[in-house]
Amino acid sequence: MSVLSIQDLNVYYGSIHALKGVSLEVNEGEIVTLIGANGAGKSTLLKTVSGLLKPKQGTISYAGSPIQGKPAQSIVKMGVSQVPEGRRVFAEMSVEENIELGAFLRKDKAEISKDFKKVYDIFPRLYERRKQSAGTLSGGEQQMLAMGRAIMARPKLLLLDEPSMGLAPLMVKTIFETVKDINEAGTTILLVEQNAHLALSIADRGYVIETGRVILSGSAAELQSSDEVKDAYLGGH
């Protein structure tokens, strides 16, 4: 079953045509990755799905209903959460307060505290540092925090924008293993990455985007063995 179905999406920033007729599907239970270079339109796509940008043309269906142009808050309520590029934690607030923000649309107190426990189980480091202000965390810890906050919204669909960016290899490994765990626990994932090698290692399927257009798509295995992907995104290996 299709969780997210995007057809002919066109998004502009003023006169800049950032997405030029993008179509893609994410099925229930999948990890789908969107690979592309700087400026390809990856973040634009995620922001349009999450309601931060309005498309000029095209449709976005989530769980069978059109969501394009809806306010971001109602899209979160429907079960879509986004971990934005660059993490964006609230530096002055504590780790705990940052996590709590992810549940701001929920009223089910008992369930919220269960999810708190879940986040701390996934990321023990956040539990150790729960009283510390978020600005004092390392880059990798801030990435964990941004993911923890997203988990608190109980997403059915999680949108991740370059979770590996700026992290040491060991931390990247931890983050990607966690992405896989979150998926195995039942969350469908759309993962934007410049690190194609890593993204394809955990994804079921992928799309390659170049200057606002999807130029290639297929199973992770197909993309890993494609010459075009190897040359442009896998360092020729």
Ligand SMILES: Nc1ncnc2c1ncn2[C@@H]1O[C@H](COP(=O)(O)OP(=O)(O)OP(=O)(O)O)[C@@H](O)[C@H]1O
């Ligand atoms: N707020 C904005 N105003 C004008 N142009 C923008 C804006 N945001 C993005 N763009 C342009 O839209 C295009 C797509 O940008 P986008 O941020 O989606 O790329 P990206 O694939 O996420 O790149 P990166 O890997 O560097 O994050 C780029 O040409 C970018 O310069």
Ligand SMILES: [Mg+2]
């Ligand atoms: Mg981006």
